[in-house]
Amino acid sequence: MIDNKEWIEKQQxxxxxxxxxxxLQKVKAGLHKPNENFELVVDRLFMAIDRFExxxxxxxxxxxxxxxxxAPGSSPESKGRDCYVSYFDLDLVVEITRRPLVGNTHWDHLxxxxxxxxxxxxxxxxxxxxxxxxxxxxxxxxxxKKKFFxxxxxxxxxxxxxxxPTAFAEFKKFLLDSEKxxxxxxxxxxxxxxxxNRVKKK
Numbered sequence: 001m002i003d004n005k006e007w008i009e010k011q012q013x014x015x016x017x018x019x020x021x022x023x024l025q026k027v028k029a030g031l032h033k034p035n036e037n038f039e040l041v042v043d044r045l046f047m048a049i050d051r052f053e054x055x056x057x058x059x060x061x062x063x064x065x066x067x068x069x070x071a072p073g074s075s076p077e078s079k080g081r082d083c084y085v086s087y088f089d090l091d092l093v094v095e096i097t098r099r100p101l102v103g104n105t106h107w108d109h110l111x112x113x114x115x116x117x118x119x120x121x122x123x124x125x126x127x128x129x130x131x132x133x134x135x136x137x138x139x140x141x142x143x144x145k146k147k148f149f150x151x152x153x154x155x156x157x158x159x160x161x162x163x164x165p166t167a168f169a170e171f172k173k174f175l176l177d178s179e180k181x182x183x184x185x186x187x188x189x190x191x192x193x194x195x196x197n198r199v200k201k202k
Contacts, residue, residue: 001056001057001058002061004065007065008047009047011044012047012048014164016044016048017158017161017164020045021158023037024041024154024158027041027098027125028125034098035070035098036059036067036069036070037067038097038098038125039067039070039071040059040061040067041154042082042096042123042154042157043082043083045123045154045158046083046085046094046157048161048164048167049161049167049168050164051087052086053086053087053088054084054085054086055084055085056078056081056085057071057082057083058072058075058081058082058083059071059083060072070082071083079109080108081109082096083096089116089117091114091116091118092119092121093109093110093120095109095120095123095149097122097123097124098125100134106149110147119148119149119150119179120149121152121175122134122149122151122152123152123157124152124153124154127151127153127156127195127200128196128200130151130192132192134151135151135189135191135192136188138151139186139188142183150174150175150179150182151178151195151199152195160174174199177198178195181198182195
């Protein structure tokens with residue numbers, strides 16, 4: 001887990017945000033360790049958005065803060081989560097994947113009886129390429145188990161950081177808009193269209 005507080009705080013600077021964006025372009029090009037580096041990109045994005053009380057990024061880094069491996073899938077410490085961000089009124093389970101398809105295990109990473117409001121967010125490389133089964137599955141699990149994940153992509157989070165001081169407020173607006181869509185709409189195709197439009201509107 002990343003526990004270098006000075007490095008975490010540094011991610012909010014313009015220089016680090018720009019450096020992280022360059023890393024994303026390398027990931028998109030499929031260069032060195034794209035899965036590990038994409039996880040690092042997204043972890044750094046949530047550090048840059050800030051306003052958290054605690055952030056647990058479970059990726060394994062070396063002494064130079066370069067990725068060694070992705071977050072362990074079965075670690076008691078991580079509970080299988082890639083990243084966990086705790087805000088004043090919300091806990092957010094962050095799952096990170098370059099693939100447009102995910103497995104069933106993500107929903108198991110949400111607590112059964114959380115102490116405060118908890119939801120998840122899956123960050124993809126491109127939300128427009130997400131497999132339709134994910135939209136269907138997420139809606140079914142929300143209706144059945146009252147658990148769900150917001151869906152977005154890394155470019156959306158970078159767009160928020162174009163104005164870093166307002167990034168968190170805009171992110172919270174997205175979470176509210178997203179949850180409203182997921183809960184009120186019944187047709188997964190309508191949900192898919194509305195979420196993609198919300199993510200890509202900036």
